Amino acid sequence: MSLVEKLKALVMEGNLEEAPKVTQEAWQAGANPQQIIDQGLIAAMEVVGERFASGDLYIPEMLLSARTMESCLKVLRPLIVGTGIKAKAVVVFGTVQGDVHDIGKNLVIMMMQGAGFEIHDLGTDVAPEKFYEAVQRHKPDLCCMSALLTTTQWAMGRTIHLLKEKGMREEVKIMVGGAPVTETFSQEIGADGYAPDAGSAVEKAKVLLNLK
C-alpha cells in the first residue's frame, strides 16, 4: 500500500494522530502535494460522503474524518505555498440577515471542505451588503446562503437582487438551503441551485460548478 493510499484509509477512519504524520512522510517520500490532496484526502472524503449519504456513517464520524483531513492540510499548507495548487472551488457562505441559526451551514461547510473547497464563512445574520462585499473580495465560484426562518429566507432574494444591481450576479453561482427553503422558492428568487439537506449540498455544488 502506498503512503497516499495509507493516508486515504487513515482519513476515512478519522485517525487524527497518524494521518498528519503520514502526510508528512508522503511529502518527504516525494509524493506530489496535489496527488496527496486529491488521492489521499479528497478521495477519502468522497467515500466518507457517500457512506454518510447512504446512512452508513454517522455525522460525528464524518466530522472526525473532516477534522482529520484538516489536520493533514495544516501540515501541507506551508509546504505548498507558491506551488500554484488551488482549491477545487472558492465558496462564500453565510446565514442570511436576521437569522442566527447555523447548524446546517456549518455541516455543509465541513463537507465542502472535505471536497477540497476553500470556504469563506461569513457567519450568521449576514446582510446582503456583506455578501456583496465578500463576493467582491474573494471572487468565489459559489455563494451559499442558509436560512431557518420563513421571516428571514426573503433576505436571500434581496442579496441576489443586490448582486444583480452591482453587476456581479453573473460572476458567481448561488445556492440556497434551509428548513423553509424549497426548490420553488429558490427558482422564485433567481438562485442557481437548492439543496434540501447537507448530504446533497456538496453534490449539488459540484454539478453547478461543473466539477462532476
Add this chain to the structure above:
Amino acid sequence: MITLSIIEEKDRKKILEASLRVLEETGVRVDHPEIFQKLCEAGCRGDEEKSRLFFSRAVVKEKLKLCPPKASFADRKGGLTIAEPGGPSVFWTGNALNFSREKDSHPITEKDFAEFCRVVDALPFIQGVVGTNLSEYPPEAKDFVGFRVMMENTSKHLRPCIYTPQGATIIVEMAQAYLAEIGGDLRSGPIVSTGYTIVSPLHWTKEGLEVYARTAGYGMPVMINSECISGATSPVTLAGTLVLANAEALSGIVINQILEPGRPCIYNLGFSHVMDMKTAEPTTGAPENGLLGAAGAAFARDLNLPSAAWTCSDAACVDSQSAFERAIVGLVQLLGGANIIWGAGNLEFTRAISLEQAVIDNEIFRAAHRMKRGIEVNDDTLALELIQEMKSHPNYLASDFTLKHFRKELASFDLVNRHRRSAWEKRGGKTLEEAAREQVEKILRKPEAEDPNPKGLEKVRAIEKKWLEKIRK
C-alpha cells in the same frame, strides 16, 4: 391519575444546581438593550460589550416566587383549562410550514389552515390550536392573518405563531377588540396565549424578547420555550441537554417576571429535540423526546410551575410511524405530567400538518388520557357485592353495574377497529388512514358554526384589513 417518574429527585437537584451554575458563570446572551438594562437593575451582572448577562441564584429565586403556579387558557365557548403542576394535561396542535395529504406536501395555504382549524374544532381531545405558516402572505402578516383564520374556524384556545414583534402587538389589539364587544378583556378571558423560543445555546434574540415585551401587561399566559437539539445545540447527553434547557427556561422566566411581575409563565423544556446522527434532522418522535418532555414536567413541578411539551412524528406522511411515534412520545409526556402538549396533526419533524393525522391523534390522545386516569379504586368499583351475587355465572354484561360504569371505565373509539376480520371486511375493510379520511370529509361537510361574538369577529377582520393595507403600501 398516573404520574410517571422519569427522573429521580436527587438527579433533578444535580441538574438544577448545574443550570444555576450555567446562569451564574456562563451567562446568557441578551440582544435587547432595554431588557438587558432592566436585568442589570434587577441584580444580574452584565457584560455589555458581549451582550452577556449573568443571573445570580438570588435573582432567579426572587423572580420564580412571583410566578403564579397556574395559567388559564380560555376557549370561546366558556370553557377554561387550568394548567398547573400536578394538574391535568391537554393536547394542542403545533405550528408547521407545510400541509400534508397522502404523499403530497405543499406550503400551507389559508384554505388548508382554515380546514385544519375546522377539523380540530370537532375533535374533543384537542383543546388548543397553534398558528402556522400561511404561504400566500408576507412574513409580516402571517401571524395576525393566521389569528383571524383561527378565530373564524375554531372556538378553541388560540396560540398564534408569532412572526414579528409587530404581529404580536396586532394580535393583542385583535383579541382585546374581540373581547371588548362582550365586555371582557384578555386578563379575564385569556382566549389567546403567546410564547417564544430561545435560540440555543443561551441566546435571547431581540425579536423574541420584543414579543415578550409587547405582550406583557395583559395577564396573557406566556410559554418560555427551550428547544435544544441534543448533540447539536446542546450536549448529546440528555442530562446535559436538561442542564442547558433548564438554564434557558429559567432565564426566560426571570425576564418575563421583570417585564410583568406575576405573569403566568409556562416552563417548557418539552420542545427539545435530539439530532439524528445519520440525517442531521432534529427529531420529534424519538423516545428521547418523550423522556425530555416528561423530565421537563418534573422540573416544572419542582418549581411549582405549569409545563409544556411537543409530541410529533418524523414520518413524512400518515402511516404507522406517524402513529407509533406520537403515541409513545405523547404518552410518556402525558404520564410524566406535562400540562400542555403540542403536536396534534403534526408530521415531518413538526414541519407539516395533516387533517387525517389530527383525527388519528384525537384517538391516540383519547387512549392516552384513559391511561392517565388510571384505575379508580373505591367501595363501589371493587364490586364485591356484585361478585358475590354473580358467583360463577358470567352475566356481568346485563348487570346494572355494567350499565352504570362502562362508559366511564372503558374508552370508546370512533375510528379504531374493534371488529373481527369478517365484520371489518363487511364494513368496507378500511385502514385507519382511510377511516380518518372519511371522518375528515364528514366534519368538513358540516355547516360552519357561527361565532358566539360576531361583532367581535368583525372587529378582528377590520383590524386585519387595516394592517394588511399598511403592509402592502
